[in-house]
Amino acid sequence: MGMPLERLQSKLEQIDYYPPLFREAFGSPAITTDRVARALAQFVRALVSHRSPYDRARAAGPPGSATFDAALPELSRLGHRLFVAEPGQGARGAGCARCHVSDVQISLSPRNIGLAKQDLAQDVDQGANDERFKAPSLRNVAVRPPYMHDGRFATLREVIEHYDRQVEANPFLDMTLMDRRVAVTGGPVRPIRLELTEREIDALIAFLHSLTDEAFLADRRFSDPFS
Ligand code: HEC
Known part of the structure; x- marks a missing residue:
């Protein structure tokens, strides 16, 4: 205040x-x-949000179980699998859960995710040094654009496209967003390219939408008491 x-x-x-x-x-x-x-x-x-479609599926059973699967539409389910699975040769995964952990998808420590450099003439937020930032919980993320600390992305599609093919190399880039082969051989840092298909991008977006808790958002106790 x-x-x-x-x-x-x-x-x-x-x-x-x-x-x-x-x-x-x-x-x-x-x-x-x-x-x-x-x-x-x-x-x-x-302010406890626990009634999203994803929460209902988690309450029905552990991910991968028949009851979990039955509670979540197929596209969201595919998105959840991609969110959790590690990217790697042959395997389909986007590795999001390496940073966005647990059922609140929060990052435990600040990370540099290779966002494109901003115009340095402006007053640029350095985060926790070296342009590392914490990720907020992804609960209800679909209803709160724009995204990232500086609001540079207007849509979830733009966010996913960043992780898919726009991560930029910099000396502080998080290990998980580097090309694994380079990390092993010690060559110059190359950012990861997930090479997601259009359907996989749609699936990740659908999963992020499954974190929207309409009951929470409509709860009068949390609404503006002055309006
Ligand atoms: C290396 C760790 C890391 C990985 C991997 C990662 N994220 Fe993030 N994510 C972050 C951080 C840190 C932020 C906050 C960045 C900022 O504010 O500038 C963030 C922000 C976001 C946001 C915006 C949140 C908001 O309210 O502004 C979304 C959505 C998101 N990530 C989704 C994903 C998805 C989907 C994936 C997988 C394709 C993914 N993340 C992979 C660390 C990561």
Whole structure:
């Protein structure tokens, strides 16, 4: 909010609807930084998304089981397989889950994914040094374009096309996005080329859409209380 908590406290005290809300939540109308922190923390804890088509399939059975398969359309299923499987000669895989781990598809550490260099004249975000960034969870990713830290991609198709054939070499490029053969022989860094087919790109997009939790998005508790 671009202000220290103490300033927020006095600001909230001057807005008529806040003291009654604090009384409802805490028993007295006093607005303290501790109460502000507790209220915000409790709101964030309530934001649990668990009713996407992918969640329903995961609840039905482990990936690959007949019950999991029955719960997810074929194209999304293919996308999920590609998302998880390692790319390699002959094998079909996009290796996404090497960075986007677990059922929330989050990256544990910042990574450099070989995005094309920006115009350095502008104020460029260096991330956690060397243009490494953390990946946010991919839950509900389909409803929140644009993508990447600088919003450079307008669609999920553009994101997948980046990973497929636009990863650029740089000294900090993540190992998982380098051509494996070079990693083994120690030659100059060459970025990976997944060579996905159109159907495989569609499948990855379909899988990302299966992470959309409509019930969560429509939950009135999380909607704008001022509108
Ligand atoms: C080397 C690790 C790595 C791999 C492999 C990887 N990603 Fe990412 N992904 C990231 C990071 C880091 C970001 C955030 C980059 C940024 O903000 O600039 C990201 C961002 C994204 C985003 C945008 C999220 C948002 O809200 O802006 C999507 C969608 C995505 N990845 C999907 C995929 C898919 C699909 C694959 C497989 C084809 C994949 N990723 C492979 C690390 C990886």
